[in-house]
Amino acid sequence: MPGFFAVALLVLKKDLAIEAKSREIAYTTLFFAVSCVMIFSFAFVMEDGVPVDGAAAGILWIAVAFSGTLALGRTFERERYSETLRALLLAPASRPAVYAGKLLGMILMMVATEIILTPMVAFFFHAPFFARPLLLVALLGLGTIGFAAVGTLFAAMLVRTRTRDVLLPILLYPVTIPVIIAGVRGTAALLQSPPEAPVATLWIGLLTAFDVVFLTLALWTFEPLMTE
Amino acid sequence: MMDFADVRLVDVSRHFGRRRAVSHVSFDARSGDIIGLLGPNGAGKSTLLGMLATLVAPTAGTVTYGGQPARALGAPLRGSIGLLAHELYLYPELTARQNLEFFASLYGLDTGRVVPAALESAGLADRADDEVAGFSRGMRQRLALERALLHQPRLVLMDEPFTGLDDAATATVRARLQSLTAAGAIVVLATHDLDLADGLVTRVAIMHGGRLVADEPAGTGLRARYRSLVGN
C-alpha cells in the first residue's frame, strides 16, 4: 500500500493531469480574479484617478479569497460528477492523505492566481508590493495555506450537500477572518514608506500559528467528516 | 489484502432523519456465493451496498467481515472490497489507461502488469488512450467493472453491472463473476433485471421498503416469487 505522501502526490498528479487537459478551472479562476480587481478599481479609484489610500492590500486579498472559493467549488464539483470522491475514500489509502493531495492542488491553484494578481494590483494601484519581496511571499504563502486548508476541508465535506455552493462561503469566510485580517494588515504594513517590517513579521507569526492549528484540525477531522 | 470467508449483517438499519432506508436486515454471505440483491427502486439496495463497502455506517446493527467489524480491520479491509456503483467512479477527462493507472497506483498494484490486462479484459485495448468522456455507456461500464476488480477483491459489490452491455459483454461479465467466486470471492449483485439474475445467482435476497423480505437459495420461478413478494 502506498504511504501518506505517495497517495497525496498521486492525487495531486491526477488533478494536474485533469486540469492540464482543459485548463478550465485555471482560466476561469484567473479571469474571475482579474474581473474582481477591475470591479474594485471602479469602487476605489476616486474621480481624480487616485486610488484610495491603502486599498491595494485589501483588494489583493479579497480577489484571492473570492477566486479561491470559486476554485474550491469547481474542483470538488469535478469529484462529485462521477462520485469519484467516494472511490478515493473506498481505496485502502489513508483518508488524510487524500485530503493532503487535494490541498496541494488547491494551494498550487491559488499561488498561480497570486502570481498574476500581485503585479497586476501593484501596477493599477501604484503600490510598491515588491519593496520587501520575501516578507510578501511569506504573507501570501502562509495566508494561502491557511485559507486553502480550511477551504479544502469544508468543500470536501459539503460535496454531497445540495446547497453546497452557497454554504461554502457562509462557512469559510467567518472562520478564515484571521487570515484575511493578517494578510491585509501585513501587506498594508509592507506598502507603507518605509515598509513596516516588524509589523508584517508579527502578522506572519499569527498566520503560521493559524496554519499549524488548522492543518492539524483538518487532517484530524477529515476522515470522520467524510464517512456517512 | 485480506481473506475473509464470510460477511455477516446482523439486524442492520440505516435511517436518514425519519426516512428508513434499510430496516433490520440480517444475512450471511459466504465465500463462493453470488447473492442477487433484488428489489424495486428505493428498496434500499444501494444503501446496503454502501454499508457493505464501509462507506456508509449503519445506524443500528453490525457488519462483520470474517467476524470482525470494519473499524477493527481498518484500511486493509478496503483493499479487499471492490465496488461497482451506479455512478461508475471514472474521471471523464482522463483516458481509460490513465483512469486504470491512477486507481492501480492508489491500491499499490503493479501498474505495468495489471493495467494492460484490465484493458484487454474490458475489450478497450485499442481505445486505451481515448478520454472516457467520449465513451459509450457500455464502454464506460466495462471499464468501470475492470476498475472495480483491479485489485482482485474478496468482496465484490455491484450495483446494476449489466447496464448498457450487449449480449456478448453480458456473457463475459457473467463468466467473470463465476470465475471470481470459484476462486473464493463473495459477490453481492444488486439489480432489478430478473432475467439476468436468473441462472447466475446462487442466492436470492429480495428487498422491499428497506426490509429483506426473502433470503433463499436460487431456484426456479424467480419472477413469480419476486412478484408475489413485491407486487409489480
Add this chain to the structure above:
Amino acid sequence: MMKKLFVPLALITAAMFAYAPIAIANVAYQSTMLLVQKIFYFHFATWMAMTAAIAVSGVASLIYLFKGSKLADWYGVASAELVVVFGLFGLFSGSLWGRKAWGVWWQWDARVTMATMLVLVFLGYLMVRKYGGPGSEKLAAAMGIFGAATSPFVYKSVDWWRTIHPQTSVVRQLSDTFPDAWYLVLYCTAAFLLLTVLLLTARVRLEAMRSELDRMYLAAED
C-alpha cells in the same frame, strides 16, 4: 440530576436578575459617562456567557464528531444558538451604549468587531444545520470545532488590528477603573452564566424530545 436542580436554579437565577438592577442602580458612577456606563455590567457578563457557549460548542462538537454521541450534538447546537443570542444581545447593548457615550451606533472597536465575527461563525453553524440536508449535524459539528478554534485567532487578529493603529477607546479606560465595582461585575457574570446553564439544559431537552419523537416514528414503522 439536572432535572432536580433545574427549578431551584431557575429560581436563583430569576432572583439574581431581579436584584441586579437594584445593585446596578446603587453602585457608584464609574466615569464621566455616569448612568450609561452601567450597561457595562450586563454587557460584560453577556460576553462571558458567549465565550462559555463557544467553548461548550467546540468541545461538544469534537465529542460528537469522534464519538458519535447524540447528547454531545445536542449540546453543540444548543450552545451555538446561545452564542448567537448572547452575541447579538452584547452587540445590541454595546450599540446602545456607544450611541449614548460616543454619539455613534457603531464603532470598529476591537471587541465589537470580534463579537460580530464570532456571531457570524456560529450563524454559519446554524445555517449549515438548517440547510445542509441529511447528515448536516456532522457538517455543523465541523463548524463548531473550527469556529471555536478560530476564536482565539479572531481575538488576537482583531486586537492587533485595532491597537497597532491605536485609537482612543473609552472601554479601555473603564477596564482600569472598575476595581470598586468588581464584585458587581462578578455577580452579573455569575447570573449570566447560570442563565446559560439553564438555557442549555432546556434546549438540550428539546433536542432530546425531538430525537425521541424521531425514534418513535421510526419504531412505529416496524
